[in-house]
Amino acid sequence: MPIRTIHGLSLAALLLAVSPACAAAGRGGAPLAEGTWGGPHVEMTVGPQGATLEMDCAHGAIAEPILVGRDGRFQVSGTYAPEHAGPQRGEDEKGRPAVYTGRLTGDTLSLGIAYENGDDVGTFELIRGRSGRVMKCL
Secondary structure (H helix, E strand, C coil): CCHHHHHHHHHHHHHHHHHHHHHHHHCCCEECCCEEEEEECEEEEEECCEEEEEECCEEEEECCCCEECCCCEEEEEEEEEECCCCCCCCCCCCCEEEEEEEEEECCEEEEEEEECCCCEEEEEEEEECCCCECCCCC
């Protein structure tokens, strides 16, 4: 096999290997580290396809990869569902559409949650690898 063919095949293999990382960077950056992120009143479990959140008297979900930009920020869509003691008729446990915004600094994440219409839910400070301190409604 000529040297040019070998180099061409090597280059093709290298491009295939790095293309997923380049694709992620083009969509917003690197994925948020998977695992548990926690803090006062919140715990978030991050996976490759999104995250689930447990909060005092609420829960949420993000059903898309969380890609952090070079500036440490991200914005993703999800749902947010307030909870309360006991069931209620007509209650929607999936929640309402919400926007999750974040700013990552080292292993600390400032996470903002707002309904899709702009109504603010709150901001939480989470630390990678820490369990959240959550008190569920009784």
